[in-house]
Amino acid sequence: MDPNQTLAPFIRASNSVFKQMFDLEISKGQVQSEGDTFISQGFTVMVGLTGKWNGWFFLDMTQATAIKLAQIMTGEEYDTAANEEVLLAGGEVANIISGNAITDINNLQPGLNIRLSPPSIFTGEGMSMFNVRLNACSVLFQTEAGNIKINVVMKEAN
């Protein structure tokens, strides 16, 4: 599947969401190759996609970055990323990004009718995600709040 059709809408959406919601400029975006597993930096939000294409969207960052984003959103201080509000904040960011991106994809290619499952948030040590159809490349964004990585796994539904 052409990454211009799958990954690019998510890159555009991330860019605009981080600018509008958090006032964070993405200073540099670079492609990072992944092996057969997606290595998490410590905090990952996953949003499922179904329709004519199905797959997953991953939003990944360090626990410190997740805490920072939650602090910007709520104005409160958190000492751990396992706090429920930090998890909820991370889920909300991924939900907005993927919502914008699939609206874009559905508008460009009417009939695909992609829909989202609710986000699930995982945080821990030494996390890795395994998916049979993992995209070989992630995109790593550098921001003032830390590095944020996204990956899109997509395949045509049978």
Add this chain to the structure above:
Amino acid sequence: MDVKYINSFISSLLEVTEMVGISKLKRIGLNRREHLKTENDVNVIIGLVGDIKGNVVLSMQEATAKNIASRMMGGMPIYEFDMMPKSALCELSNMINGKSASKLEKIGVRVNITPPTLIHGYNMASLISQVETLVVAFSGQEGNLELNIATED
């Protein structure tokens, strides 16, 4: 969350595990999930979209995961938790949820499922679907496993 939905998932899990050669599992509990922290290192997640929206997570400890994968591959010993056992567990979860989706369709609930993804890590905390999560616990010779069901009706 309606009880008739839960039953489709429970019976599918029992049928599929029996089919792939895992020893008979016993249901040992049905609870609300109360803590974000989880003791289970291996989680296989599948998303549901349609008349019900949510996520289903099959979670267990690494030792149990190895035992189950070994059983699925005809008793082949598994020393490391690499690609092979991971894809076996993804397939197990895919079969369970595929079967559940077809059972749900029979009672008039249409759902689509996403491909499975396996999450492996330590000291994990998680929030599934951001809603109240039901945990169905099973126990068998291979170890204990949990089916976390979080749906928005």
